[in-house]
Every structure is written in C-alpha cells, then in structure tokens.
Amino acid sequence: MRSLCWLFCLLFPLAVEAELLWEYQSGGPVTAPPLITNKGLFLAAGQAVHHLDKRGALLNRLPLDEDVRSTPVIHQGLLLVHGKGGLFAFSADGSQLWHHASQDGPLMVAGETWGWGEGVYADPWAWYRSGVAVKDNTAFYSDSGGTYAVELKTGKRLWHRDTGQTHTTPVVGDDAVFAASWNNSLYALSPANGEILWRFDADLPAGQFSGWAGWQGLNLTPTLNGKAIYLGSRGTYLYKLAASSGKEIWRVKHASTWIGSPAMVFDNTLYYGLSDGTALVGQALDSGNLTHLVQSPHLIFAPPVQVDGRIYFATLSGELFEYMPGTGQRRRLYQTRASADHYPRHVKAGGGPNYLPADPQLSPHQATVKQVQVMLREMDSILSLTTDGQQLYLGTATGRLLAIRI
Missing domain, CATH: 2.40.128.630 (Lipocalin)
Known part of the structure; x- marks a missing residue:
C-alpha cells in the first residue's frame, strides 16, 4: 500500500483551525452543493434558490412553493432547478419559463x-x-x-x-x-x-x-x-x-x-467515503487494490474533493479534514460550533457514531427518525462539500453554507 493512516491518526489528529470566511443561513438542510459560476453561487435549499456573491452576500432569492435539495444548473441562459414537483426553468431575471x-x-x-x-415507512437516511x-x-x-x-x-x-x-443524478x-x-x-x-x-x-x-x-x-450518483x-x-x-x-x-x-x-478520481486513484466503515478509501483505478485507508471519526456522506493534490473530506460529526496522499498525514481543518458543543454526546471515544437511546414514548420508526434528526442537528452535520479551487463550501444539516479558506 502506498499510504495508510490508521487509528493513531484518529486518536491524535493534527487539528488546524481553518479560516471561516463567511456563512449563509438558508431555509433548509444543504444536501447539495451550490453551483459555482463567475456570477456567484446558486444554492437550492429549503424552498428557494439563493444567489450569493463570492463573499456570501445575498444578491437574489428565488422563492419556490416546494422543497428543493439539488444543485441548480445554468445552461443556454436557463437556470434549471429540480424540486419535489418536477423540473423548473427560469430566465436570468428570475421569471419562470416552463415547468415539467x-x-x-x-x-x-x-x-x-x-x-x-x-408497514411502509420513510427512510430517515435517504435525504439526497x-x-x-x-x-x-x-x-x-x-x-x-x-x-x-x-x-x-x-x-x-x-x-x-x-x-x-x-x-x-x-x-x-x-x-x-x-x-x-x-x-x-x-x-x-x-x-x-x-x-x-x-x-x-x-x-x-x-x-x-x-x-x-x-x-x-x-x-x-x-x-x-x-x-x-x-x-x-x-x-x-x-x-x-x-x-x-x-x-x-x-x-x-x-x-x-x-x-x-459518491467517488472522486484523482491521480489514478478512486476516493470515496464509507458510512459505518468510518473511513476515506483510496483504490487504484486499474486493479481496485486498496491504496489509502484514512480513518474518520464519523460517517462520510459528502463526496470528497481535491485541490492541488490535497484531498478534503467532511463528516456527519460536523468536521472537515485534509488528507495528503503522499505522506499519509491527516489533519482536521474545521469543526462546526454545534459539533464542538455536543461531540461527546454523539461520537464514541475511539471514533464512530454514538446513537442516543431510542425514545420509549415513540413508535420504533419515530424513535429512529428522532435519533437521526437529533444527531444531524446537534452536530450540524456536513452533508455536502465542493470547491472553486480557492475556497471550500460546506453545506450543513441546519441549513448553513460555510466558506472555508484553503
């Protein structure tokens, strides 16, 4: 194996607090990263599309009558947004042109x-x-x-x-x-x-x-x-x-x-996160052989990204990490405020999710939903991650979009 970062990386992380440049509060969990353009960021969350400049200031807000939780697309002058009720197309001034x-x-x-x-129940983990x-x-x-x-x-x-x-998608x-x-x-x-x-x-x-x-x-995807x-x-x-x-x-x-x-390809290697396996994995594209196994304190749902040979990944424990494939070094760059406040409550001492006891006053399904929702809220879990090459954009379960300087 080219590099392995095992349990000592988890127990003794190199923590470096990255600079939080700005944050924007949307109206719903940021399950999908924003679209990044030369005209700013377009974020679909809650029941609106939020157009922000690169400093996080709101330029325009396009309200919708339904939940949207996917990355918008701009193509041939159209802003395309998929919502609960179908596909919407808007013009540059925000006028709706059609709805499929x-x-x-x-x-x-x-x-x-x-x-x-x-019975048949909604899966509380399927939010994308x-x-x-x-x-x-x-x-x-x-x-x-x-x-x-x-x-x-x-x-x-x-x-x-x-x-x-x-x-x-x-x-x-x-x-x-x-x-x-x-x-x-x-x-x-x-x-x-x-x-x-x-x-x-x-x-x-x-x-x-x-x-x-x-x-x-x-x-x-x-x-x-x-x-x-x-x-x-x-x-x-x-x-x-x-x-x-x-x-x-x-x-x-x-x-x-x-x-x-989802997986990301970099340097002939496939990188992706595990859920209960709590690790970032790297595999050789040609053979599938394991080349990197980077332990994580919690579940990884957001796809990793890379900038200048560095791999960034984020967790449902509200933490952002940088991994250097060449050296095997992993360090924590950022932790949400909510995560810092509730960390021992939701993360085991040696790593891994610590699920709260089920509420006996609720049905089994309701109790499971509550467990998941409390964890997401109290950790301000990171659900999405993207980059423009200079900044990282983190989407959280409480509806925040965070811009982190690399």
Whole structure:
C-alpha cells in the first residue's frame, strides 16, 4: 500500500483551525452543493434558490412553493432547478419559463427488517435527491417515477423511463445516460429515446444479516471516468464497470457498511467515503487494490474533493479534514460550533457514531427518525462539500453554507 493512516491518526489528529470566511443561513438542510459560476453561487435549499456573491452576500432569492435539495444548473441562459414537483426553468431575471411536472418523494421501505414493525415507512437516511444533467438541448433528471429527458427550449417531455425510484443524478456519457436506482440496478439509457441499452444489478450481502432491507439500493450518483463507470452501493460493494456494456471489471466489498459517498478520481486513484466503515478509501483505478485507508471519526456522506493534490473530506460529526496522499498525514481543518458543543454526546471515544437511546414514548420508526434528526442537528452535520479551487463550501444539516479558506 502506498499510504495508510490508521487509528493513531484518529486518536491524535493534527487539528488546524481553518479560516471561516463567511456563512449563509438558508431555509433548509444543504444536501447539495451550490453551483459555482463567475456570477456567484446558486444554492437550492429549503424552498428557494439563493444567489450569493463570492463573499456570501445575498444578491437574489428565488422563492419556490416546494422543497428543493439539488444543485441548480445554468445552461443556454436557463437556470434549471429540480424540486419535489418536477423540473423548473427560469430566465436570468428570475421569471419562470416552463415547468415539467413530475412527483418526487421520500424513499419508502418495508419496516420489518429495520425493527419498525409491519408497514411502509420513510427512510430517515435517504435525504439526497437527483440533480439535473444537460447535454446539447436536453435536460435529464430522476425522481420517484424514474428518469426523464426534457427539451430545454420548451420543457416538453422527450421520454420517460421507469428506472424505479431514482434519487441519484443522471450521468451523461457520449452514448448513454446512466441512472442508479434504489431498486439496486444501474441503467444505461439511450439519450435519444430512453431505450435501456444495458442494466447492471448489484449484489446484496449474504449471511446472517442478508435479509435487511437497508442493504438494498444504489443511492450514490455514479462516477464516469473515461471508458469506466464506478458505482457504490448500500450493499457494501464498490464496482468498476465498462461504460459501453455494463460488464464488471472489478469489485471491492467492505464489511458491514454502506458506501457512504459518491467517488472522486484523482491521480489514478478512486476516493470515496464509507458510512459505518468510518473511513476515506483510496483504490487504484486499474486493479481496485486498496491504496489509502484514512480513518474518520464519523460517517462520510459528502463526496470528497481535491485541490492541488490535497484531498478534503467532511463528516456527519460536523468536521472537515485534509488528507495528503503522499505522506499519509491527516489533519482536521474545521469543526462546526454545534459539533464542538455536543461531540461527546454523539461520537464514541475511539471514533464512530454514538446513537442516543431510542425514545420509549415513540413508535420504533419515530424513535429512529428522532435519533437521526437529533444527531444531524446537534452536530450540524456536513452533508455536502465542493470547491472553486480557492475556497471550500460546506453545506450543513441546519441549513448553513460555510466558506472555508484553503
């Protein structure tokens, strides 16, 4: 292995407080990073799109009548935003030009294997939603009804394909649109008509806990790099597939953990975060061999980013870390105020989430939802991360967008 940062990095982190340049309070959890342009930042959170300048000052606020939680897109002079009720297109002055109607909603799961009893319940961990991908004169997005192609000029539906409930953002390649679904399948669709070119079905863990419904689902937007597509699942696997055929090239299994974040490619290495595995992982692109394992104090859901050879990752414990692949050094750059106040309550002494006891006055599902919501709120968990090469932008569970100087 080229570099490993093991438990001593977790127990004795090099903490350097990075400079918080500014923060902006939105109206809802910042589950998706803002769109960064030369005209500022466009953040979709709560029930609005917030246009900020690079100093965090609000330039304009475009209100919507529904929740939005995906990164907006600007293409051919249109501002495209995917919300609960479909895809919206706005002009530069904020006027709505068209609306392609569809209906999104939470992931609903059978409660028995979660310990919630009989019935169908909303998954409290499934807070991300599909963004918009564009190519030429077409916009693509996904929701509870599947995957859609929409004409940019008019908002007319070009095609719809039932890919099951799909909360990942479509990835557009030269010859296919890739959509990863909660039904545990990755679809390669024809951009022209939505025809299924191929379908890859991910495996599920075997053994004692194989029947748990929580292993089901491709919940992460795939990563397309050259002729290969990289795909993480809740089912503990990370796959490399041939983009042209869906043929499996290699797979890596992580014991008893979801793949927590989408993957990022840098220096012939694939980087991504684990959920209960509490680590940032690096794998060689060609072989899948493990090259980096950087222990984390908590779950990683936001995709990592890199600037000048340094890897940045953030956790649900409200912490931001910098990792140097060449030396294996990891240091903490930032911690949210809420995290500093509640850290021992939600993080075990040796690392890992410390879930509070279930509230006996609530139903099992309600108690689980409360556990998750209290953790997110009291840690001000970092749900999204992006960069413009000079600053890092952190989106938190309490609706804050933070700008950190690198």
